[in-house]
Amino acid sequence: MPEGPTVRKFSSLVCAFVGRSVLKVGGSTKQINPKDLMGQHFITCQVHGKNLYLLFGFEKPKAENKLLEEEGGTQSYPSGNHEETQEETQETSSAPSKSPRDPEVAEDDRVSRWLRFHFGLYGSVRANEFSRAKQGNKRGDWRDPTPRLILHFDSGGFLVFYNCRMAWCSSPFSEPSCDILNPDFDCEKALRALSMPRPVCVTLMDQRHFSGVGNIIKNEILFLAQIHPLSFGSLLPLERLRSLLDHAINFTSDWLRSKMQGKGLHYHVYQKEHCAKGHNLLKEAIGPPCGLKRLTWYCPECQPPLKSEDAV
Numbered sequence: 348m349p350e351g352p353t354v355r356k357f358s359s360l361v362c363a364f365v366g367r368s369v370l371k372v373g374g375s376t377k378q379i380n381p382k383d384l385m386g387q388h389f390i391t392c393q394v395h396g397k398n399l400y401l402l403f404g405f406e407k408p409k410a411e412n413k414l415l416e417e418e419g420g421t422q423s424y425p426s427g428n429h430e431e432t433q434e435e436t437q438e439t440s441s442a443p444s445k446s447p448r449d450p451e452v453a454e455d456d457r458v459s460r461w462l463r464f465h466f467g468l469y470g471s472v473r474a475n476e477f478s479r480a481k482q483g484n485k486r487g488d489w490r491d492p493t494p495r496l497i498l499h500f501d502s503g504g505f506l507v508f509y510n511c512r513m514a515w516c517s518s519p520f521s522e523p524s525c526d527i528l529n530p531d532f533d534c535e536k537a538l539r540a541l542s543m544p545r546p547v548c549v550t551l552m553d554q555r556h557f558s559g560v561g562n563i564i565k566n567e568i569l570f571l572a573q574i575h576p577l578s579f580g581s582l583l584p585l586e587r588l589r590s591l592l593d594h595a596i597n598f599t600s601d602w603l604r605s606k607m608q609g610k611g612l613h614y615h616v617y618q619k620e621h622c623a624k625g626h627n628l629l630k631e632a633i634g635p636p637c638g639l640k641r642l643t644w645y646c647p648e649c650q651p652p653l654k655s656e657d658a659v
């Protein structure tokens with residue numbers, strides 16, 4: 348499924364439509380009613396980890412400014428700052444009751460809400476184009492992927508969402524300190540998570556600590572840091588954990604940069620048979636005892652298991 352850098356690339360496509368209104372809708376989704384989006388104003392979008400959030404509402408900027416001023420709010424609308432926008436939304440969603448002074452304004456204010464997208468395998472977003480079949484199926488049919496949601500905007504242009512789950516929510520789940528691509532990512536907190544007595548490959552996939560990291564990033568950074576995926580974080584010296592964390596941050600931001608330039612990514616081990624030194628790679632399904640087991644590629648030579656004398 349798309350990892351943090353890919354979802355940020357989707358976000359850059361989607362952001363070009365901010366400020367426009369939805370004119371026509373389509374798509375096969377049953378998770379929301381696409382018609383609810385008709386006539387809605389696309390206010391802003393955010394990415395948190397692997398989730399994309401779009402804020403929709405009805406455009407009543409003057410009325411909302413007035414309402415905020417009356418209620419002692421200091422921010423004007425619309426706000427250029429994501430956090431401020433979010434605060435406003437939380438304020439809105441936590442106050443569903445109608446204002447006794449102006450019920451009509453409160454009613455309009457209440458309908459701005461976030462649509463959350465979580466992408467599945469091969470999930471994607473396209474702007475002004477549809478995805479086309481790249482190959483035929485077993486019967487030789489060339490069937491194009493089915494869009495889950497299509498949004499046509501005023502003044503032209505459209506967005507198409509493929510293979511994703513979507514749901515309305517009152518505010519984005521946001522913990523910037525855990526989002527590997529967020530400038531507020533908390534390295535010390537991440538180090539504490541990595542030092543837990545469990546395999547580092549499991550911790551790296553834990554979205555509570557490494558939001559945005561997926562299977563590709565996990566495999567690649569463990570190879571770059573030359574750490575065996577099943578090494579317990581509690582047994583690795585701190586400098587090796589720091590090196591793993593540096594690789595995590597650098598690899599993810601490099602991947603984002605090349606995505607934005609339309610370039611591909613060179614894998615060292617992911618879905619490979621040999622490492623750069625020619626060693627045979629191993630492939631194992633590894634995951635938490637009751638959780639999803641993910642395929643893990645690693646080099647037994649370059650990423651040897653910890654010996655007892657290596658442990659801290």
Ligand SMILES: [Zn+2]
Pocket residue numbers: 622623624625626646647648649650
């Ligand atoms: Zn190797």
